[in-house]
Amino acid sequence: MLELGVLLLEVDSMVLDKALKHALSLGASEAEIYITENTMKQFMFSNYLKSSKTSFSSGIGVRVFYGKRMGMSSSTSLNDALKCVEDACRIAKASPEDPGWSSLPESLSRGFVKDVYDRETAYISYDVIMDAIKSIVDNVRDSSSKTSLSRGYIEVSSGSVRITNSYGGYLERLYTYVYSWIDIVAEELNGKATGTSHCETRSWFKLDFKRMVDDALVKALDFINAKPIKGGVMPIVFDADVFSRIIDTMFSISLSADEVQKGRSPYVGKLNSRVAMDSITLIDDGLLTGGFGSREFDDDGIKPERNILIENGILKTFLYDNYTAKKEGRKSTGNAHRSYHSTPKPAPNNLILKPGDLMLEEILEIIGNGLYVIDTIGEWLSSPVSGNLNATVTHAYLIENGRIGKPVKGVTVSGDFNKMICEGVKGIGKILKQYRNIYSPTIAIDGVVVSGIS
């Protein structure tokens, strides 16, 4: 069997040490080396395979500091380590000071997290992947004469991240990711609908293709004859999948300390004050078992934590990396994110909206009459700064007397998101769904504006 895998890259710690020393010998006060390697297998298909490829890539990013002046350079080749150091030093010397800079982490730290690397996933064979694609195609074809697979995608990646800096210390971690989505089209004589579904895990063996196909099939088949409804202000039940994307848009950037320090976040000056109802608790957990955003250390080389950002409606903390934390004289929350050719910025690891205790039926019962939204487009165009939530509903069901009613599409939902979570939350489900590194339960919110046919 072919070794399809990770750790092709031989990193000689002597070389890194030499590069760091070289930076100091050129007059730098601090230096850091960040190295990545990645193996990515990508497959696009419809009823047949459209393209398949494997890419191996590596990258080295060098940051050097002359006091508060920073220079950075990167390359895809580790053999360029010394050249990167020299380029970075040249750039640092030509750059003005950043008054906000204090120092790189003086000590590197790592945490323990389960199920972020699966060796069998890293070394999975092409035949196993092709069999999975075949089963998806067959599954869609056999399920209904009305449906066909219009597009599908599978990506399996594995690799490593390594960090070392001139204060000493060296960290190394391995990862695997699996990501897949499909689009299904259902067609009848007088109607057409699409259904999309996605799945992301850290192990090939946790992918549930059957569930993915079933989800997309329901969305496609149930909505062939979906129609818009009359607009109005009404309660909305946002499916967990939809609400996780809304959370991503509304919180991921605005809770970053970098945005807060630059005065761009709507949460400036709101620490320890109420930003949501009691029922809302938002957590960032970098050590979640098998979490899509879990890792042993962040991109500064600092151990991630489990941080409660919003506790029972009260804003408790922001997301920090080394730079933003030191600016405020506090500890980093372990949220640094970067690629090998860019500088770190704080972002969520796994952002989790704490689930409640309701089943879907109980939530629908509470709402009585309203709209149950299961898919939207354009929600990412909502503005976290103004709090204006906007989404075009592609898939929803009318809620009538606490039961699921007829399918609805082609309406928009909008409203003031801050008001929604401060006043409108009517119930929170107990089951979490995931959109990449964002986890949310289903949630019912009152007072949402629905624009439909007049």
Place this chain on the structure above:
Amino acid sequence: MDDLLLKLINSSLSKGASYAEARGHVVNGFTITVENNVLRGVEYRSIRGIGLRVIVDGVWGFSSSTMLKNTDSIVDHALSIARASKSISKPINLIDVKPVHGYFSTITKINPFNTPIDEFISLAIDVNKHSRIDNNIKTVITKLGVLRDCRVFTSSNNSLIVNELTIVGLGHSSTAHGSLGYESVWDSRSCCMGYEFIKGFDWYGFVENISETALKASNSSYPKAGVYTIIADPDLVGLILHEAFGHASEADLVASGESVLQGRIGEYIASKYVTIVDDGLIADGFNVPVDDEGVVKRKTVVVDKGVLRGFLTSRETAAELNIEPTGNARAESFSQIPIVRQTNYYMEKGDYSFEELIEDVDFGLYVKGCGAGGGQVNVGIGSFTFNTGPSYIIRNGEVSEMVRGVILSGYILDTLKSIDAVGKDFSIRTSIFGGCGKDNQTVKVGHGGPHVRIRSIVVGGR
């Protein structure tokens, strides 16, 4: 590099491939960003890698790597992915092309990589400072970019091509606050040349203009929605052609039935004044002498005096549609599979002066591309919506006051038929910043044309 690529090809053939092509790619470059007088960063990158594409038993396989030592593994992966794909793939046919041996290079007078980085940094900072012409200019961002992209192509049909490209450019955005809210305007100038382009250009005047436009726009109102006669400037003509028409003329979308142009060769799809071409080598554009399948990029006439004449093709789509290979298969980098892309897409000039275009417009709009904020197109039905840049009302044949927020929408085939005059001026633009995205790949392109009069188009306003 050549030896390494030939080794990959020979090894692929000996292990059972019927065709193999290997691409070597070296990119060096940096981008300087200055925001409100402060250097935000210098991103210095060096990228090297190889991509290998093979056909085994009539099926594609592809593998790429930045680790150039690992040639055996690259070959093994490309072949094994092809073999594993066989049971669920369609058989591949490629149109025959002649082998090409060639060396292409951008002509540079001053190598930007031999110029001290301090010179670029201080220019970017000075230009950024200079753009603050008024207290109502609130945010100014300047970007300066330098890129060298060197590609080597070899294939088992004996092609060996080296293509070295250098592009430099500067982009700037000014955000102004006026009586009617905020307005941002971004514009850039780039050229496939060396440092001499940066040195020879009046960047101070350029950013001053951007700030003035932003200021003026922040005090301008929106036009009334309705149907207008418009004069579109070359920037806007290029943007509309590229997005709303160019993509529809890409043969992969034609072959899969996703394009509004499918089955229309020989039909009148535009007015007789309209000739549209895709040209790999044109002054001020992005240089694409040869594509990433080793096919020479010629001037392709897509529309000739209103009649649809051809599509942009790769070797595979040319075979599928039984038309000429046009050299339009491009890949963002070594790690991607070439797909059908535009190069420099533009409208040929006509014979109207600007005065002649505008003189019989009693009431209309002079719509500009500079500062345009994107749009949405549906290639399948040819519909489009574009947010354009700050524009002007035309009254009694003269350019009058500025308006902003002009949104154009329509169906491209109706719009092209509504063109009743084409200017005799001509300009093409390319950009080192960004590019055109398709299937998760971004490639640099050029677009433009002359000023054009569109007799009737829907304008959304407020």
